[in-house]
Amino acid sequence: MKRRTLIQNAGIAGVLAAGVAPAVHAQQVIRWRLASSFPKSLDTIFGSAEIFSKAVRAMSGGKFEISTHAAGELMPAFGVVDGVQQGSIEVAHTAPYYFFGKDETFALGCAIPFGLNSRQMSAWMYEGNGLKLMREFYATYNIINFPGGNTGAQMGGWFRKEVKSMADIKGLKFRIGGFAGKVIQRMGGVAQNIPAGEIYQALEKGTIDAAEWIGPYDDLKLGLNKVAPYYVYPGWWEGGPQLDFFINQKAWDGLSAENKAIVEAAAAQSHVVMQARYDERNPAALKQLVGSGTKLRPFPADMMNAAFKTSMELYSEVSAKNENWRKVYADFAKFRADQNLWFRFTEATFDRFMQSQKL
Numbered sequence: 001m002k003r004r005t006l007i008q009n010a011g012i013a014g015v016l017a018a019g020v021a022p023a024v025h026a027q028q029v030i031r032w033r034l035a036s037s038f039p040k041s042l043d044t045i046f047g048s049a050e051i052f053s054k055a056v057r058a059m060s061g062g063k064f065e066i067s068t069h070a071a072g073e074l075m076p077a078f079g080v081v082d083g084v085q086q087g088s089i090e091v092a093h094t095a096p097y098y099f100f101g102k103d104e105t106f107a108l109g110c111a112i113p114f115g116l117n118s119r120q121m122s123a124w125m126y127e128g129n130g131l132k133l134m135r136e137f138y139a140t141y142n143i144i145n146f147p148g149g150n151t152g153a154q155m156g157g158w159f160r161k162e163v164k165s166m167a168d169i170k171g172l173k174f175r176i177g178g179f180a181g182k183v184i185q186r187m188g189g190v191a192q193n194i195p196a197g198e199i200y201q202a203l204e205k206g207t208i209d210a211a212e213w214i215g216p217y218d219d220l221k222l223g224l225n226k227v228a229p230y231y232v233y234p235g236w237w238e239g240g241p242q243l244d245f246f247i248n249q250k251a252w253d254g255l256s257a258e259n260k261a262i263v264e265a266a267a268a269q270s271h272v273v274m275q276a277r278y279d280e281r282n283p284a285a286l287k288q289l290v291g292s293g294t295k296l297r298p299f300p301a302d303m304m305n306a307a308f309k310t311s312m313e314l315y316s317e318v319s320a321k322n323e324n325w326r327k328v329y330a331d332f333a334k335f336r337a338d339q340n341l342w343f344r345f346t347e348a349t350f351d352r353f354m355q356s357q358k359l
Contacts, residue, residue, distance in 0.1 A: 030259065032066040032090035032251065037077040037098065039197045040070045042218050044281065048149040048243060048274040049093040055266035064259055066091065077195040081246065085141045090251040093148055096244050097178030098193070105324040107179035108332055109134045109145065111241035113311040115332070118150040118240030118275055119347075120339040125242070128335050133328045142249045146267035149243040149274030154235035156299055157212025158203065158219070158228035166302045175199055175211035180237030186310050187303075196222065203227045216285035217278060231294045236307055243274065 034053060038046040046068075053066040071077035080092035081099050097110035108115075109130075116124060124130035125147050138145050157176070161168070170188040174181075181191030194202055194211070196218075202208045204227040211228070212235060213219050225231070245267050255263070290296065299307075315333075319326040 029062070030060075030064045030255075032064075033074065034066050034068045034091045034093060034245075035071075035074045035080045035083055035089045036068060036092070037071050037080055037094040037195075039072075041221060042196060044217060044274060044277045045149070045151070045214070045243070046070060046093075047277070048270045049245075051270040051273050052093070052148065052245065052266045055269050056262055059262045059265065060259065064262060068093075071195060071197065077197075078193075081141065081143070084143055084246045084248050087142070087248050087250060090248050092246045093243060094246065095177065095241060096145075096246075097241070100179045100182075103137075103324055104179065104318050104322055105137050105328055108325070108328050109138075109242065109244060110178060111238045112179050112315075113183050113237040114239070114308055116240050116336055116339065117343075118152045118242075120336070120343075121150060121240040121242050122147065122271075123339070124332065124335050129331045130335075133331060137324055137328065138246070139249070143246045144249055144252050146245045146247070146264060147242055147271045148245040148267050149271050151214050151238070151241055151243075151278050152275050153240060154238040155212065155215050155219070156232040156235045157210055158224045159210040159230040159232055160203070160206075160228045161209070162230050162295075162297060163232060163300065163303070165300050166306055169303065172210060173208045175202065175208050176237070177212070178237070178241075182314060183237065183307055183310050186314065187306060200224060200227060215278060215282050216289055217281040220285045220289060225289050225292065225294050229293070229295050230297055231289065232297050232299055234299070236299070236304060245270075 034049055036046055036049050038049075040046050049068045053068050056064050056066050074089060075083050077094075078098055080089070080094050081102070083089045084092045095110050097107040097112070099106040111121075115121075121130075125134075131145075131147075135144060157174070163169070166187070169184070172184075172189045173192060174184055174189050175192050175194045176184055177193055181193060184191045192202075192208060194208070196213060199211045199213060200223055203211050203224065211224065213222060213224065219225065219231075247263070252260070252263075315329060319329055
């Protein structure tokens with residue numbers, strides 16, 4: 001062994017013997033900012049972003065941190081797509097259908113009237129062509145998406161006056177999110193898209209006649225039962241709305257393979273937990289609402305039928321003029337048909353039986 005090697009080995013041995021490790025460059029902590037479209041007060045829907053952030057930090061051993069910011073802190077609730085696209089933030093947590101004004105195809109990544117329920121939506125995304133097709137679309141906005149929660153089927157909202165027929169929709173000023181507003185407008189209503197934090201005041205002042213948000217747990221938190229007595233169901237425009245994490249493509253490309261796997265796993269965890277929380281919390285909240293005087297009413301049959309017909313006509317029109325929509329919706333529609341054929345014999349039959357029993 002050469003003398004230089006002996007000296008080097010002796011030197012290292014001496015350092016180790018002294019209990020001092022050689023200098024190692026500490027791995028730099030990755031810091032991202034997440035902008036949510038939701039207020040912190042809604043711990044279920046905003047909470048999904050917090051679950052995601054905490055999971056990323058835990059799985060990375062604290063080397064990857066994502067700060068979460070409620071709507072309005074970094075940017076407006078409906079400004080998050082621009083923020084991610086431009087790279088002013090690395091990630092957003094939002095409902096894609098808020099941005100159908102940019103392109104109707106955004107709605108297909110979340111929910112459209114008479115679309116998929118939550119299980120079907122997850123199946124289309126993870127095992128069908130949903131994630132592939134939506135990512136091809138989002139790539140034009142410098143975005144890569146990951147499913148980030150689902151509320152499950154929603155309620156139809158709060159109405160100051162009872163809806164007894166289609167005629168009651170004429171002129172109705174209705175806070176309704178996403179693509180469903182187009183359907184309501186064609187049915188004679190006046191659709192308005194208002195962030196969660198502004199719904200109560202608008203309904204209280206009479207600026208709007210009705211408003212939908214999500215379901216009993218969140219609606220109770222927002223106090224909507226105090227300003228409108230009628231709680232209508234179902235939310236036919238949101239059978240299974242999916243939330244997404246939108247990540248800036250450049251920021252994503254800059255991650256190591258390990259950190260990409262962490263992000264994907266954390267998003268999947270938040271995706272599952274969100275609906276579990278809604279399913280667990282909504283029943284007690286609904287009981288509380290009814291106990292305090294809320295009047296539950298189903299949408300009238302003529303309205304449901306008209307809404308379905310109007311929706312299908314609208315989708316055909318959009319397909320004729322929007323190539324992005326046509327490509328994604330063709331796959332979506334086929335998947336929806338197959339899923340409903342299957343659910344007809346299994347889930348739906350089982351659910352109808354169980355819900356008719358005295359439990």
